[in-house]
Amino acid sequence: MAFANLNLGQKVSVKYFIGAMVLFIAQMVFGLLAGIQFIQPEFLYQILDFNVTRMVHINAMIIWLLFGFLGSVYWLVEDEAGTSLVGYKLANIGFWVLSIAVTIVVLVYLFVQVGSGTQASLWLINEGREYIEAPRWADIGIVLVMLAFFYNIAATFMKGKWSGISGVLVLDLLALAGIYLAGMFYSPNISMDQFWWWWVVHLWVEATWEVLVACIMAWGLMKTINARREIVTTWLYVEVALMFGSGILGLGHHYFWIGTPEYWLTIGGFFSALEPVPLVAMLVHAVYDTGTKNLKVSNHPAFAWFIAHVFGNFLGAGVWGFFQTLPQINLYTHGTQWSASHGHLAFFGAYVTINVAMFYMAIQKIRGDQIFGSALVNKYRWKTSLALLNIGAMGMTIALLVAGYQQAFIERAVEGSTWSGFFEAQSNLTFIASMNWRLLFGVLMTIGTFVLAWDLLTIGKTNDSKNAT
Amino acid sequence: MNRENYWASQTFWKKCAIWVTAVMFVILIFLTFDSVSKITAGTERVPEYSVINKKVFYKYSEARDILVPEICCEAPLFGKKLSNDEAADLIDLGKLTIQAKNCMNCHTLLGNGAYYAPDLTKAWLDQGWINESIRENLMVDFLLDPEANARSFGTNRKMPNLGLTEDEAKAVVAYLKWMSAIDTNGFPAWFKPIYQEEE
Numbered sequence: 001m002a003f004a005n006l007n008l009g010q011k012v013s014v015k016y017f018i019g020a021m022v023l024f025i026a027q028m029v030f031g032l033l034a035g036i037q038f039i040q041p042e043f044l045y046q047i048l049d050f051n052v053t054r055m056v057h058i059n060a061m062i063i064w065l066l067f068g069f070l071g072s073v074y075w076l077v078e079d080e081a082g083t084s085l086v087g088y089k090l091a092n093i094g095f096w097v098l099s100i101a102v103t104i105v106v107l108v109y110l111f112v113q114v115g116s117g118t119q120a121s122l123w124l125i126n127e128g129r130e131y132i133e134a135p136r137w138a139d140i141g142i143v144l145v146m147l148a149f150f151y152n153i154a155a156t157f158m159k160g161k162w163s164g165i166s167g168v169l170v171l172d173l174l175a176l177a178g179i180y181l182a183g184m185f186y187s188p189n190i191s192m193d194q195f196w197w198w199w200v201v202h203l204w205v206e207a208t209w210e211v212l213v214a215c216i217m218a219w220g221l222m223k224t225i226n227a228r229r230e231i232v233t234t235w236l237y238v239e240v241a242l243m244f245g246s247g248i249l250g251l252g253h254h255y256f257w258i259g260t261p262e263y264w265l266t267i268g269g270f271f272s273a274l275e276p277v278p279l280v281a282m283l284v285h286a287v288y289d290t291g292t293k294n295l296k297v298s299n300h301p302a303f304a305w306f307i308a309h310v311f312g313n314f315l316g317a318g319v320w321g322f323f324q325t326l327p328q329i330n331l332y333t334h335g336t337q338w339s340a341s342h343g344h345l346a347f348f349g350a351y352v353t354i355n356v357a358m359f360y361m362a363i364q365k366i367r368g369d370q371i372f373g374s375a376l377v378n379k380y381r382w383k384t385s386l387a388l389l390n391i392g393a394m395g396m397t398i399a400l401l402v403a404g405y406q407q408a409f410i411e412r413a414v415e416g417s418t419w420s421g422f423f424e425a426q427s428n429l430t431f432i433a434s435m436n437w438r439l440l441f442g443v444l445m446t447i448g449t450f451v452l453a454w455d456l457l458t459i460g461k462t463n464d465s466k467n468a469t
Numbered sequence: 470m471n472r473e474n475y476w477a478s479q480t481f482w483k484k485c486a487i488w489v490t491a492v493m494f495v496i497l498i499f500l501t502f503d504s505v506s507k508i509t510a511g512t513e514r515v516p517e518y519s520v521i522n523k524k525v526f527y528k529y530s531e532a533r534d535i536l537v538p539e540i541c542c543e544a545p546l547f548g549k550k551l552s553n554d555e556a557a558d559l560i561d562l563g564k565l566t567i568q569a570k571n572c573m574n575c576h577t578l579l580g581n582g583a584y585y586a587p588d589l590t591k592a593w594l595d596q597g598w599i600n601e602s603i604r605e606n607l608m609v610d611f612l613l614d615p616e617a618n619a620r621s622f623g624t625n626r627k628m629p630n631l632g633l634t635e636d637e638a639k640a641v642v643a644y645l646k647w648m649s650a651i652d653t654n655g656f657p658a659w660f661k662p663i664y665q666e667e668e
Contacts, residue, residue: 038585041626049629050585051574117566117637128568130582164479168486188557188564190648191508191515194579230479237482241489248493249500257590257656258579259508259515265654267500331658335580335588407584416661419597422587423622 006365008084009074009156012091014366016071017359019099021453023064024352026106028446030057035439039432052113055126055133056106061347062131063102068355069212070149073169075362076219077153081160087152094145094152101141105134122186129193131201132183139184146177164233168240169215176208191259198254205346206275206317207247213313213354214239214282217306220357224303225296227289235285242278250275256327257334265327272325276318286310299364299372301382301459305357308390312349320345320397332412337434338404345397352389359456367460377462381455388448395441403434514652519556521546521643525650527594527662535655546643547605556643563644566637575628578648580656586628593642593649594662597622601663605642612638 003011034053036043044053074091078084085091108125115121122128123136134142150173157166183200187193218236221227252268286307297303320342324333333339360382364372376382407425415421425431475481511517524544530537543550551559567573573582578589587595597620598604611618613635615628633641 041624045627046629049575051571051583054583054585055571055574114571114631115569116632116634117562117569117640119565121569122565125569126571128571128573130573133571133574164483186565186568188518188561189508189510189515190564190578191651192505192510193564194581195504195508197581234477234479234482237479237486240486241482244486244490244493248490248497251497254581255504257653258581259651259653260504261507261514262654263500264504327654331656334656335577335582335584337584340584412658416659417588417591417657418661419587419592419595419620420622423624423626426626427624 003366005368007078008088009076009078009091010362010365012085012088012095013071013074014362015092015095016067016074017362019095020064020067020071020355021359021456023060023067023102025449025453027057027060027064028442028449030054030060032439032442032446033057035435035442038435039439048110049113052109056109058131059109059133060106065209065347065351065355067098068351068358069209069216071362072216072355072358073149073153073173073212075358076216077156078160080163080166080219081157083156083160085152086155086159087148090148091152094148097141098145101138105138108135109133119186129183129197132197136184139180143177143180143184146173146180150174150177163229165215165218165236168211168236172208172211172215176204176212179203179208194258195255195260198251198258202251202254203248206250207244209351210243210247210278210313210317211240213309213351214243216354216358217282217309220302220306220354220361221286221289223361224299224306225289231289235281238281239278239285242274242281246271246274246277253325253327253330256330269326273322275325276314276322279314279318283310283314297373299360300374300376300379301372301386301455302357302360302364304382304386305353305360308386309349309353309357312345312353312390312393314349316342316345316347316349316397320401332408333404336404336407336411337400338408341397341400341404344400345393348389348393352393356389356452359452360459363456363459370460372460376460378455378458381451382459385448385452385455388444388451392441392443392445392448396438396445399434399437399441403431403438406431406434516540516647516650517553517556518560518647519551519553520650521556521559521646522550525593525646526665527591527660533655536660537652537655538650540650546646547639559640559643560647562637563640563642563647566633566641567644570631570633579651579653586626588657589645589648590651590653590657591649591660591662593645594660596661596663598663601665604663608642608645609635609638612641 003014030053033044034050034057037050037053112125115125126133126135153173154170157170179200182196214236218232221232222229249267250272252264253272255264255268324330324338324342364370406428410428411417411421411425415424508515520540522543522545523540524542526539527536528539575583575586576589577584580588580590598607611620612633614630616630619627621627
């Protein structure tokens with residue numbers, strides 16, 4: 001690959017994007033293993049049990065999305081600041097520290113798996129807390145790398161120029177790094193543990209990450225369809241107001257059942273019901289921008305993924321979240337496959353999509369800033385991966401939702417939430433059929449991921465750089 | 470967008486973004502202080518760890534229209550009454566074990582975690598333990614050798630052997646007993662508890 005035309009930030013970001021893609025594939029492979037175990041529990045029993053395959057599946061996802069975000073920010077920082085990155089060396093050290101740490105953590109997950117009931121296990125093996133299982137030593141590493149990253153980005157903007165987008169971005173990164181600290185302590189009290197755990201998980205995924213992708217989206221729209229800066233910046237402020245206005249107290253929808261006071265039922269129910277509003281606003285924004293422009297798209301795959309992001313975010317995070325956000329419904333659905341259904345579409349729709357869009361932005365420049373339009377050679381590849389990944393994610397979501405309905409109905413409503421009720425629901429024929437369908441759609445997604453990797457490695461290589469849109 | 474309208478201007482929305490975020494965050498901080506004080510162990514909603522010396526059961530509350538945990542008479546775990554410090558140590562070992570064995574990536578606790586195995590929130594009160602007199606020993610046996618003592622209710626899904634020591638297994642049972650006494654606003658839905666002998 002020729003990187004001569006990339007700026008310093010973009011050279012760092014290519015590394016992050018490659019790391020992200022490798023972890024994306026790992027996420028898919030371990031997701032498949034976990035999906036098979038749901039149907040065939042004997043599969044890898046006592047070798048690589050479900051708790052390990054699932055942990056690697058969700059951790060690979062969190063980390064590859066983070067890699068993608070760091071890469072995306074490094075990609076746009078010099079362009080947006082109008083100057084070169086202040087700490088190229090620091091950025092590279094950060095990348096390697098993070099990558100080596102992730103590799104060690106995954107190897108320990110796979111080969112050590114679990115420890116004894118001691119603090120040492122939490123520091124060295126895993127913390128056993130969903131999504132933030134990384135052992136404490138790795139937590140400290142993540143925070144240090146994030147601080148170095150924050151310094152690099154903020155200092156670059158300070159050296160160059162600030163904009164509305166960069167202002168929001170830098171404050172958001174500060175919040176993102178700060179909130180992670182809330183998850184870095186141990187408490188024997190599970191109510192206290194989960195209270196702060198949700199500070200990290202919710203305030204990342206449903207607040208700071210959403211604002212981060214809104215910044216990336218704002219920049220991306222200016223680049224792909226020449227949207228006016230004034231318009232995207234105003235929309236970004238609208239989104240921040242709506243996102244934080246609903247998302248910060250929307251945290252309360254995780255505080256219905258963990259021992260926290262009853263007022264959270266009202267606060268969480270009300271504010272989280274508003275959480276889809278900014279996502280609707282984004283949808284309007286994108287449709288408005290594309291509809292009122294004499295649309296000339298210079299990068300078809302990236303733009304298609306930006307559109308997938310808008311719809312996916314709205315459907316997965318917005319609609320699927322809203323389904324079960326009111327406590328009256330959540331009492332029956334919380335902790336069933338409903339949550340898995342929402343989780344799969346929300347992470348895919350909100351975050352996978354925009355990262356893939358940024359991969360295509362990057363590869364376009366790497367291949368000499370050619371136009372990725374209708375004259376692109378082998379364009380069936382990006383279209384195939386787009387279709388497979390989106391159909392796969394949607395199909396998996398619907399299948400899990402059907403399973404969730406069965407579970408909420410049989411286990412919760414009829415059987416009174418007992419263990420025998422749980423297994424009765426798991427043995428229900430519709431539930432089992434749904435889990436089979438989930439696996440099938442998961443296979444489609446995995447194939448789509450490999451096609452995506454193949455496309456990113458080859459797109460534009462045989463193209464005439466003067467091709468038209 | 471009509472730029473003459475102040476409400477549609479960048480300045481207006483910038484101010485909105487800052488003020489809305491700041492106000493919501495301040496409210497969250499106040500609520501956090503209040504919630505943390507109400508979920509500290511030893512409060513009304515989250516009992517002290519020595520509750521494992523007592524009988525924990527489940528009762529319908531007419532006022533709240535949900536099932537709520539009730540704590541009554543002496544019922545020491547494994548027949549031994551523990552001091553507050555001993556109970557806290559046991560609960561601590563239980564929690565460390567639950568985290569170190571990565572229980573949460575198969576089970577849910579307070580409804581959070583993975584959905585491969587049953588929810589553990591009220592596991593102590595589950596009907597699967599047949600009756601109160603044999604429950605704690607059945608639980609320890611199960612944790613020490615989950616394959617031989619599988620509780621899969623006719624399915625082929627079973628827990629792997631995670632190599633718990635007897636002390637760890639007892640601590641996990643203590644933890645599950647303590648957790649079942651947390652007031653979870655009626656979660657999980659309309660839970661049918663183990664047969665509860667009348668006091």
